[in-house]
Amino acid sequence: MSTRRQFIKQAAVVASLGAATSMGLPVLAAVQGRWFMPDEGEKHQRAFIAFGAQESIHEDFTPAVQDALGRIARAIAEYEPVTVFCREDERELAEEKCGTRNITFVHAELDDIWMRDTSANFVVDDQGQLGAVDFNFNGWGNKQQHADDAELAAHVAELAGATSIRTDLVGEGGAIEVDGHGTGIMTQSSWINANRNPGWSKADVEAELKARLGLRKIIWLPGIKGKDITDAHVDFYARFVAPGVVIANLDTDPESYDHKVTLAHLDILKQATDADGRPLQVHTVSPPLNPRSNRFSRDNPDYAAGYINYFVINGAVIAPEFGDKAADRKAFDLLSKLYPGRKVVQLNIDAIAAGGGGIHCVTSHQPWV
Numbered sequence: 001m002s003t004r005r006q007f008i009k010q011a012a013v014v015a016s017l018g019a020a021t022s023m024g025l026p027v028l029a030a031v032q033g034r035w036f037m038p039d040e041g042e043k044h045q046r047a048f049i050a051f052g053a054q055e056s057i058h059e060d061f062t063p064a065v066q067d068a069l070g071r072i073a074r075a076i077a078e079y080e081p082v083t084v085f086c087r088e089d090e091r092e093l094a095e096e097k098c099g100t101r102n103i104t105f106v107h108a109e110l111d112d113i114w115m116r117d118t119s120a121n122f123v124v125d126d127q128g129q130l131g132a133v134d135f136n137f138n139g140w141g142n143k144q145q146h147a148d149d150a151e152l153a154a155h156v157a158e159l160a161g162a163t164s165i166r167t168d169l170v171g172e173g174g175a176i177e178v179d180g181h182g183t184g185i186m187t188q189s190s191w192i193n194a195n196r197n198p199g200w201s202k203a204d205v206e207a208e209l210k211a212r213l214g215l216r217k218i219i220w221l222p223g224i225k226g227k228d229i230t231d232a233h234v235d236f237y238a239r240f241v242a243p244g245v246v247i248a249n250l251d252t253d254p255e256s257y258d259h260k261v262t263l264a265h266l267d268i269l270k271q272a273t274d275a276d277g278r279p280l281q282v283h284t285v286s287p288p289l290n291p292r293s294n295r296f297s298r299d300n301p302d303y304a305a306g307y308i309n310y311f312v313i314n315g316a317v318i319a320p321e322f323g324d325k326a327a328d329r330k331a332f333d334l335l336s337k338l339y340p341g342r343k344v345v346q347l348n349i350d351a352i353a354a355g356g357g358g359i360h361c362v363t364s365h366q367p368w369v
Helices: 004-022 055-077 088-098 149-160 202-213 257-271 325-338
Strands: 044-051 082-086 103-107 121-125 130-133 163-165 183-187 217-221 238-242 245-249 281-285 311-313 316-321 343-348 363-367
Touching (some): 044 055, 055 082, 055 088, 082 088, 088 103, 130 149, 149 363, 217 257
Parallel strands (some): 245 281
Antiparallel strands (some): 311 316
């Protein structure tokens, strides 16, 4: 028997069909098909970047942020095609920073650079068809301007020729971590939060995520609300390397609020099993204790020096370095061990870290189907 909430959700799906169809997108109601999100390490069709830094948000760091985005785009393009979204009047600048080899530029209005959160969340079905879930980006709970970025997921889905899959749930791509075999890791702080999903219980949120992403089990980490703009996205805390294998962030600085948070997460992960009943093999990586001291990191509580926010692509792992030689090397060695057959490429992303994000935050990808 349908509950009133289910009826309202179904009605909302039907109501959304006309809007999506008017954009030229095929649309499926959420109940149709068996869709699942592949693991990031599966083969990519292409990667996406939003060249959207602007002074109203990044202030005098803006040129340095653009430089960092260019370094990331060039590094990825050595291994797979990249689509860079940019404003029409910044096309030449985007080409100068990102290069043009193996890169396609698409004009779009943008608010910011956080492609992981604003892009389509791609899923595939048993017949190899491509779907795209739009989780209704709302600026991490209306913390930042987002009117243009809220339209980007539909734009990406249309370019990919993906079937649009609607949901009433509000969230971001950086809040999703899956193994491609039915298990997800999420933080409660970023999903079960009134600034995104008022009136939704944990059970409601979990059921919706399972249905949209093809999950059988979600391992919930508490996260922490209000300490960063994302309310503790999972991609700064835990990542699947393979089914049953996880890399977790362990903050060893006792002065950091993340010290207790990451210890609690580690305890949960070490006791957890995946959807197939396997205990998780958990590896840890710790932020640098002696990162470069510069205008991006000094006196900046938002500076996000986390090695765990890397991007797995075809043949490589694009990862950060922070000028702490010992910590940088330790992260390099661990990622090289965990991703054999892929080259670990470390980049200086200090300007992006200054805004509270990393490489995974500013990228997304389209799976190969």
